[in-house]
Amino acid sequence: MDVDRSLVLKLFEAALGADYTTVRRIGGRIARDLAEVDAEGAKALQAMLRKRGVPLQASGYVEALPRDAGSRLPLVEEMAWPTSPLFLNTDAGHVIEQFIEDANNIALLAENGISARLGILLYGPPGTGKSLLAGHIAARLGRPFYVTRLDSVISSRLGETSKNIRGMFDFIPTKDAVLFLDEMDAIAKLRDDRHELGELKRVVNTVLQGLDSLADEVIVIGATNHPHLLDPAIWRRFPYKAELLVPDSAVRASMWSYFLFQDSDEDGASDLLARLSEGMTGADIENFAHAARRRAVISREDLNLAPILLAVATNKEGAPRLPDNRALTVDEKKMLSQILLDRLAMPQTEIARTLGVSRQMIHRYLKGCDDG
Template structure:
């Protein structure tokens, strides 16, 4: 399809000037045109190029000017690349995610009819549930730059400077047609009736609220928090779209195992069994276990050791994760795992044999030995 000539001219001029910000902005506009025309392959390739973050331009001496803290001179934001791993959501979260994207993509049409709302998305949930990853996917889907607030720079030892830093962040991002993520939102937007907070910190919350109110209808702001109960109610009202990212349900866990352990190969039975025994683990836990098992297999030049994956799952909990061992599990270890899988999850002998990589006869032997030892005790 023919591109808007203005975007092609802008892209060429920006490239010759070694101005990465303008290059990225013009390229992102072309990505949107490609996606709108249905050419997802070309859009994906161009997104991938933009994701490289202008390394040749930076090598030529270009440095993007970011707002900085007046005292420390540290940048208040950092630009992060679009993600190269998928995001896995349950049905409700996926619905809200796509509703939000649709409204952003049609904001001009909605504004013309007086139907636009704030383009604010609030993500809540425990660590490891994919809040930052989901925010990055929003930026990627919109082909916009992705900026993350650096709280270590924004929150100054001089409380008055914190409010100034917040204003600087909100002044900068709309000019870049970017997606802004404020992680750990509760750090700057706590309940204003908290008796333990100083008056100046309450003024910081007011600054956040005022800055959100002053954004135009095209600005995309995402807030994330591990502690939603700490947020001021006024903050909740300024984010019409809300997604609670809890621990993955069984269907999401199946998808996570299939992707991170089996590289999206069809290993339905084992994925289903792993999903059943990994309740309580976060997506980050499953990713770490799956990728570690694959690394071990690659470096040792051997097939995946599913038994070591099962052992890691059984030794993990919501507040502590274990990783697969590199050495093979001995028979005694497998015997205890077999008993646990039978007792706590009700898996059949065939299911246990598949997970441990042994015969069903071996499993029956493990269970018999365990039963005899229990009776003897």
């Protein structure tokens, strides 16, 4: 690969000027060029670029960072691009791919008279990956990722909230940014009686004005757990909408594989877990998997599938039963055998293999359950 001198100069200039957005962009170009001669090297560079986000402080924005007058907390921050993978159901995946394609072609669309503000609203239950997805979109677009949590912008002081929101929208320092408004339902919570009636309306208006004041190139992502609480005018400001539902079975299998087995599982264990974990979110699965791995590491033993299966199958929302890594008692083995039979219609030989006991034993367990 020939070294492009002007690129190298630009790279150093950007690095010394703490302009990390440009550093990343040049890095991306180098990685693309490099890919033709050194695929490994290009991959490593890309991984590095994905990993290293830069907080606004490091970019020298610290003085300008708008803060809440009371708490002194920053109202908007530049966050690192996420490093962990995202698993999406097919429907949401399609919407996101289309959105990214459109965002990558803003200029072309504008040339053809279709200049629309590119905003996408992500909604769905907590723990389904909305915040993670927002970061992934920024990474895919190679744009700096500015995050503001509406719940932290809402001030208890009268009148301060609108000022905060204005400060936040005024701040967006570069036009090629992704602005992520997380936890948007916080606005609707102003409806409670601690706040005077007019305040909700004022805050909603300030958000609308803020959204309208942004440069066309800024890409806005909103997230909310309660879309029905969102003011309809705000809802309309986001032409794209993606609902993040709890993961389907195939997605759950990928999640188990990644979070529990670091993608090196065998014998369809992830599929088995997926079939027993309907209703769990990505955050739940991550939590479970990490709990199981912690136990295994601390007890210095291999991951033990049976107790994880039992914990997942008997998990109750709100009262999670995290797995431990010890051998199951006889009663627990009976319970798990019955669950695998009832819920998955699993043949006895397979139950035996899963539990690591003989078929005859399973036969006795299941008979015992019938008797009892």
